[in-house]
Amino acid sequence: MTCREFKKITEALTLWELLRSQEGRLLGHAGACSTCGAWLQQQRMLAANMQTLQARTAASGASPKVEQAVLQAFRQRSSQARPWIVEDDRIAPVAWRLSRFFEVGAYAAIAAAIVVVLFLGVRLWQQRLAGVPVQSQNTNVSRPTSPSDRVQIASSGSEGAQAPATTASDGSKSGTLMSQTSASNNNGRRLWRKDSDDSEQLESTELAQASADAAYTPLMFCDPLSCSSDSQVVRMELPSPAGPDSQPQVADVVVGYDGVVRAVRMVN
Amino acid sequence: MLTELSDEQLLTQSLAGDEDAFTALYHRRQGMVYRFALHMCGSTQIAEEVTQDVFLFLLQKGAGFDADRGALAAYLFGVARNYIRRALQRSYSEALLHTSMEDEMPSLLVDNDPAHGIAQRQTSDAVWKAILSLPAHYREVVVLCDVQELTYADAAEAMGCAIGTIRSRLHRAHDMLARKLQHSAAAAPKISNVTARCIS
Numbered sequence: 344m345t346c347r348e349f350k351k352i353t354e355a356l357t358l359w360e361l362l363r364s365q366e367g368r369l370l371g372h373a374g375a376c377s378t379c380g381a382w383l384q385q386q387r388m389l390a391a392n393m394q395t396l397q398a399r400t401a402a403s404g405a406s407p408k409v410e411q412a413v414l415q416a417f418r419q420r421s422s423q424a425r426p427w428i429v430e431d432d433r434i435a436p437v438a439w440r441l442s443r444f445f446e447v448g449a450y451a452a453i454a455a456a457i458v459v460v461l462f463l464g465v466r467l468w469q470q471r472l473a474g475v476p477v478q479s480q481n482t483n484v485s486r487p488t489s490p491s492d493r494v495q496i497a498s499s500g501s502e503g504a505q506a507p508a509t510t511a512s513d514g515s516k517s518g519t520l521m522s523q524t525s526a527s528n529n530n531g532r533r534l535w536r537k538d539s540d541d542s543e544q545l546e547s548t549e550l551a552q553a554s555a556d557a558a559y560t561p562l563m564f565c566d567p568l569s570c571s572s573d574s575q576v577v578r579m580e581l582p583s584p585a586g587p588d589s590q591p592q593v594a595d596v597v598v599g600y601d602g603v604v605r606a607v608r609m610v611n
Numbered sequence: 612m613l614t615e616l617s618d619e620q621l622l623t624q625s626l627a628g629d630e631d632a633f634t635a636l637y638h639r640r641q642g643m644v645y646r647f648a649l650h651m652c653g654s655t656q657i658a659e660e661v662t663q664d665v666f667l668f669l670l671q672k673g674a675g676f677d678a679d680r681g682a683l684a685a686y687l688f689g690v691a692r693n694y695i696r697r698a699l700q701r702s703y704s705e706a707l708l709h710t711s712m713e714d715e716m717p718s719l720l721v722d723n724d725p726a727h728g729i730a731q732r733q734t735s736d737a738v739w740k741a742i743l744s745l746p747a748h749y750r751e752v753v754v755l756c757d758v759q760e761l762t763y764a765d766a767a768e769a770m771g772c773a774i775g776t777i778r779s780r781l782h783r784a785h786d787m788l789a790r791k792l793q794h795s796a797a798a799a800p801k802i803s804n805v806t807a808r809c810i811s
Contacts, residue, residue, distance in 0.1 A: 354782050358757045385789045392792060393757050395735040396650075396742075400758075403649060404642040405662040413637060413666045414630070420670055421628050 344372040349379050362390040574599045578610070618683035626673050637666055640684065643759060644691050650754045651695050653743050661694045681768040688769035692751060741791040749784035752777055
């Protein structure tokens, strides 16, 4: 055993273990090495001295007055603990009540928010189902259009629609345009008037007027030629005034962003 | 029987309001706390104050003791250590070691030989004086491990440091004590009205 190993082993032992140690390797090295032997002897003497101090103070303890003071504090704590517990009971219900209030309030707020959202959603859905309000020109629906009724040619949608000169006699910007899907069907799509509060009354009046007008010819929707953000050009096939056997007339109709027809161009 | 219960069980019952359990715990552990404080400070007054403070602390903050972290004894030593430091820093930086202390401590009479008893007393006084003259962090490990016979693990728990630190400090403290005792043995003073300064 080397001195380093001896030191490493003895450091792991307590003073009392060193005192009682009879390990042959340790004792052998201590006997062979004067330095380690002297050190071991020194530690054993220290341990023996410690033993005398231990024995001298082994029976020492705090005086009875310390015990009395500590027990008094214990009893005081026990007696104070009871009203403290009562206060806890008093405090707890209030806190509980407050927490319940906030809890119910939170639920109520969430429910109210859900109701509001549902209400707004239903309203929005109803508005979307009712359709987009479109301004329409006031045209002379009693007179069918003819090739001679030329209007200002509208360019394609990319160039923007020019304000057409309408064939309407009054030129008012309000009015309705009745477009029917079929000649036999008088219940066509109706266009709303934006600036009228009596839109429903006006629609019913004009429906009655249109249905009463037998010369009103429904337009056949054809392919859109072009469209842009401002207007859309729609090619339509119009019935020929010469009769059903003749070739139908084709017209390009410019429809503005608001659904109002801007211009029409007879193609053939 | 309360004597069969562990320290932790007695503490639990004490905190629940069982005075008998608290009394049993106090009787079981007050001696070691008192002796630890006495060996650290060399003053019975400080030792009693520290003992009282430790058990009052246990009453107030005992619920925070975690048995998984260590034994209650190590916990009490740790608390006592803090109170001792406070006491030493406050106003008790000098401990008087004089003959009155011999009256407070039981005289050690190993046999009927008075000379042997006196020699024993002088030896123990010299050891105690040497311990009190150590720096605080060396003194703590010596008192805990050598005088109180705590294990390295319990001493590390009480001091809040690693076991390796305990070992190295103890090794160093033993060397210092051995040199001091050699010098004191060579001088062989008679202990009377000697003022020992606790070097903190």
